[in-house]
Amino acid sequence: MVRDLPRRIVSVTTAVVVMAAALAGTATVPAVAAERPLLREGTNTLYQRVLTRPGTHKYAEPGVNPDGHFEPFQPLYVFERRDEWIRVGHSPSRPPEAWIEASQSIEWKQNIVTSFTNPTNRNRQVLFDTRDNLEWLLNHEGIRAMQEKLVEDSDNNRLDPEFGVHSVEPSEFVDIRERFYLMPILEFAEEFHPVDYTPILMMRIASLPLEQGPQSAREPVEFDAGVVFVIDTTQSMEPYIRSTRRAIEDIMSGVADSEIGEKIHFGAIGFRDNPEVTTGIDYRTREIAALQRDSGTDVIVQALAETGVSPVSTRGFNEDSLAGVEDAIIKSDWEQGGKPFAGRYIILITDAGPKSPVDPNARTNISAHEIQTLAENEGIAILTLHLQTPEGEANHRYAEEQYRTLSRFDQGTYFFPVEGGSEASFERKVRETVSALLDHVRIAMDQEPVSEDIDPALLSLGHAMRLRFLGGWRGTEAPDVLSTWVTDRAAEKPEIEALTPRLLITKNELSTITNILEKIVRLAESAEFSNSQNQLLRQVRDAISRLAVNPDLVVNTDFETLGGAVGEFLENLPYQSRIMNITDERWIEMGTLRREIIDDLRQKTALYRRFHDNPENWTALYAGAPDGEHVFAIPLNSLP
Numbered sequence: 001m002v003r004d005l006p007r008r009i010v011s012v013t014t015a016v017v018v019m020a021a022a023l024a025g026t027a028t029v030p031a032v033a034a035e036r037p038l039l040r041e042g043t044n045t046l047y048q049r050v051l052t053r054p055g056t057h058k059y060a061e062p063g064v065n066p067d068g069h070f071e072p073f074q075p076l077y078v079f080e081r082r083d084e085w086i087r088v089g090h091s092p093s094r095p096p097e098a099w100i101e102a103s104q105s106i107e108w109k110q111n112i113v114t115s116f117t118n119p120t121n122r123n124r125q126v127l128f129d130t131r132d133n134l135e136w137l138l139n140h141e142g143i144r145a146m147q148e149k150l151v152e153d154s155d156n157n158r159l160d161p162e163f164g165v166h167s168v169e170p171s172e173f174v175d176i177r178e179r180f181y182l183m184p185i186l187e188f189a190e191e192f193h194p195v196d197y198t199p200i201l202m203m204r205i206a207s208l209p210l211e212q213g214p215q216s217a218r219e220p221v222e223f224d225a226g227v228v229f230v231i232d233t234t235q236s237m238e239p240y241i242r243s244t245r246r247a248i249e250d251i252m253s254g255v256a257d258s259e260i261g262e263k264i265h266f267g268a269i270g271f272r273d274n275p276e277v278t279t280g281i282d283y284r285t286r287e288i289a290a291l292q293r294d295s296g297t298d299v300i301v302q303a304l305a306e307t308g309v310s311p312v313s314t315r316g317f318n319e320d321s322l323a324g325v326e327d328a329i330i331k332s333d334w335e336q337g338g339k340p341f342a343g344r345y346i347i348l349i350t351d352a353g354p355k356s357p358v359d360p361n362a363r364t365n366i367s368a369h370e371i372q373t374l375a376e377n378e379g380i381a382i383l384t385l386h387l388q389t390p391e392g393e394a395n396h397r398y399a400e401e402q403y404r405t406l407s408r409f410d411q412g413t414y415f416f417p418v419e420g421g422s423e424a425s426f427e428r429k430v431r432e433t434v435s436a437l438l439d440h441v442r443i444a445m446d447q448e449p450v451s452e453d454i455d456p457a458l459l460s461l462g463h464a465m466r467l468r469f470l471g472g473w474r475g476t477e478a479p480d481v482l483s484t485w486v487t488d489r490a491a492e493k494p495e496i497e498a499l500t501p502r503l504l505i506t507k508n509e510l511s512t513i514t515n516i517l518e519k520i521v522r523l524a525e526s527a528e529f530s531n532s533q534n535q536l537l538r539q540v541r542d543a544i545s546r547l548a549v550n551p552d553l554v555v556n557t558d559f560e561t562l563g564g565a566v567g568e569f570l571e572n573l574p575y576q577s578r579i580m581n582i583t584d585e586r587w588i589e590m591g592t593l594r595r596e597i598i599d600d601l602r603q604k605t606a607l608y609r610r611f612h613d614n615p616e617n618w619t620a621l622y623a624g625a626p627d628g629e630h631v632f633a634i635p636l637n638s639l640p
Contacts, residue, residue, distance in 0.1 A: 037077035037092050040109065047092055048078035050105035051184065051206070058098035059085075070100070073206070075621055090622045091629055106206070112185050112573060113633060114205055114488070114499045115176040116169060118410035120464040122490040124169040125498045126150045131189075131202060133164035134485040139194050144492040166484040169498075173410075173467040175379065176502075176633060180619045183207045185501065186483065188574055193487075198494040200487045201501065201574050207484075223444035223469050224263040225437055226291050226341035228332050229300075230324040231307075232350035233270040234281075238309045240387060243427040244349060245304035251434050252297040263441045265341075266300040267291030267332055270307060271324030273314040274361040280312040284363055285324050291332045315361070317395050319352040322371055323363040325382060325406070329375050342469040343440055343462075344380040347433060348406070351387035351421060353399030357606075358599050368406040370607040373638055377617070379468060381409040381461055385429055389421030410464040411496055414457055433458065440465060501574060501636045507618055508628035514608040517601055517640060524598045537584050575636040604640050 037047035052074045057066035062085035070076070079096040080087035086105065089096035119125075126147060128134040140146045153159045154168040174181060183205045193200045231241060248266065255261035268288035272281045289295075289303035328346045355362035364371070375382050384403040388396050400417065407415040416433075418426045432455065439449035440462035490498040505513075523539045578597060587594065611617055611632060618630035 035079055035095060037079050037089075038081070046111070049108050050076050050078055050086065050088065051108055052076065052100065053104045053106060056100050056104040058100065060098065062099050067098075070098075076100075076105070090625070093629075106186065108184050108186060111503060112501050112636070113504055114183050114185055114203060114501050115181070115633065116174050117497050117500055118173040118464045118467055119169060119171075119498075120173075120410055120460055120467060121412065122493050122496045122498060123147055124151050124171060125486055125491060126154075126165055127167045127169070127205075127484040127486050129164040129166050129484065131204070131485045134202065134487065137491055138487070143195070147492050171467075173464075175468055181207070190574060193489060193494040195494055198489060200489045200494060202485065202487055203499070204483060204485050205499075222263065223342040223441060223466065224293075225265070225343035225345065225441055225465075226332070226334060226336075227264065227266050227345045227347060227434075227437060228291050228328045229266065229268040229288075230321070230328050230346055230348045231268060231270050231288070232272075232319055232321065232352060233286075233307060234272050234310050234314050234319055234352070235312070236309075236351055236389070236391070237349075239423050240349060240351070240426055241304060241307055241309070243423055244430055245301055247427050247430040248297065248304070248434060249301045251431055251438070252301075255438065256297070259445070260438060260441055260447075261297070263445075264438060265291060265293050265295070266297065267328075268300060268303060268307075269324050269328050269332075271320055271327075272310050273316075273319055273355075274363070277361050278312060278315050281310045281314055284320055285327050287327075287331070291334070293336050317352055317392060318355045318359070318399075319350065320361075320363055321348060321350050321352070321354040322357070322366075322368065322406075323355075324348070325371055326364050326366075326374070329371070329378060329380060334378065334380070342444070343437070343465040344378070345437060346375065346380055346382045348382060348384045348403070349387075349430075350384075351389050351392055353392075353395045354402050354406075357603055365606040366603045366610075368402045370603055370638075372406050372408055373607065373635070374610060376409055377611075381414060381465070382407050383414040383433060383461075384416065385426065385433070386415065386417050387421040387426060388417050388419050392421075409461065410468075412457060412460050412464065414461060416455070436462065444469065502633040503573075503636060503639065504631050504633050506629050506631050507612065510608055510612050510632065510634075514605050514612065517605045517608075521598055521601050521605065524594070524601075535584070536587050573636060573639075575639060577640060579640060601640055604638070607638060 037049075040046045040048050052070040052072060054072040056070045056072075056074075058068045058070060059066055062082060074090070076088035076090060077092050077096075078086050078088055081102070082099075084102050085099050086102050087096045087099050088105075089098075116125075123144070126137065128137070137143060137146060137150075150159070150163060150165055151168050154165060159165050186204045186206055188204070189202045191200055191202050192198065229244065231237070231244065233241065252261060252264075267290055269285055270283075270288050271285045272283060275281050275283055288307055289300045292299075325346060325348060334341055334344055354368060357365050357367050366374075372382065384407045386399060386403055388400075392399070396417075400415065404413055404415045407413055416429055418429055432451070432453075435451040436454050436458035439451050439454065442449055443462060444466050486499065487494075488497060488499045488501060490496045520540055524536060526539075578600065582590075582597075590597070611634065617632045618627075619632070620630050
């Protein structure tokens, strides 16, 4: 269900980005109306945008009889400037709505916003009134102790004003997808952290709740967990499937008919390879047991007992594990009748590496990175138990690299190799993992954990899930500040990201950039296998020029690099695009690297299609916004 602004949004602190301009070199405009928003100086496709301050009045004409007001931090396009007045509107495809005083707006020249990461493995961040005060903390010789003091003083309402602390990050995780909020980055500077010289962004951001007064929390719910095993069911996996069943049965028998046992629920999906290539393997993926709250442990145990392995060997060593994981993300019912699982886990069990999305026998056309992005967007953690058997030694390095990428969640990595593929070691790891998930439930219910010698990573994962859960049902919000300074990296631990820069994109704009990237991929592939590599940019320019026949689009064909073809926005982002500086000459010099660039762009477009088609991703930023102008905040690392 698409989220509606008045009901679901927590704070509106950004403007709608003209992504057909900012991402694809195009900007959607009215087909008939003469008026369009003003372009930013020095650009061909980027519109001017402002955010309203509290108490911004609307005027039909400058200074003549105010008629109502805009809500604070409404995202507006600028259509006209007249002395100290600006004419504004919510949408670039609709006429302007009113005049406002320029002094009652905040210029927003960047097309990026930011959101908090889960504070599981770091301290809560301090938000300062000036950049100087932020730099004072970063350069403090006792930075960790000083940061903890400032957080404690803020919690107890005894902050000394001389420190210039505006606010402190909430103690629970504010999940941008569950409780939509956006903080615009009003300005930024790329610097190095004085502790270890990690590159950081010094950011001036803003945040203001849309609705004044306390926000109501969701209906209280208890923490429970949904766990879906994704199991390799090829020939070599038979003893490990038995071990998985035995571990679940033994552990869950100890909590049978207890409150704890009733709050963890299991499902399972099996995967193999492409059945069209190898006769007899029967299926690529298959649901072994559905994830359901009303089914007991006996269901998963019985299903695993009845699960057989492939009667024939599959081709090659890698299997289609990513297809199994993707099914677990998309096809499993993580909501269960409108009551989502608080803890969401996928446990991947395999002795093989994943098929690459460029493998002709792979089903999914996205890589481990894009699968991980989809899972984290749904609040699902992927844990991988990789059996490093002697038979697969040559495959271990590749598999571990892919599965470490797949198994990231809230900046933790949950990849667990079983060296040598020992069945006994594997069963111990399954027992440890399931026991840890039970302890996640116990701790959330204020009970003592019972597991001994639990992996610290699994403890950290439980903490991350609880912070997500608590932030959701308590209605935790982003801080209420008009302008503040903070860094994207944790002040006391710069190797960890504290705030994630994102790009706000409308549904129409995401569709546009996806279509254009698909055109680029097709043209690049045709050049790759012909003698026309030195004509790639010309062909791209010709393809984009053909869009000019559409009166609804303004296109820019004045570019000299592949990044320029995608859009002017790349020139202003704190993000290093792989295609930003690719000229025809550079494209030729890349040689085999061209194939890697093409594959990456193809996987990005496939990810964008999935983002576009998921209605839960989209939020209306203003009342009455048409479906195509609903927005989604996409992480910068998902850009081309």
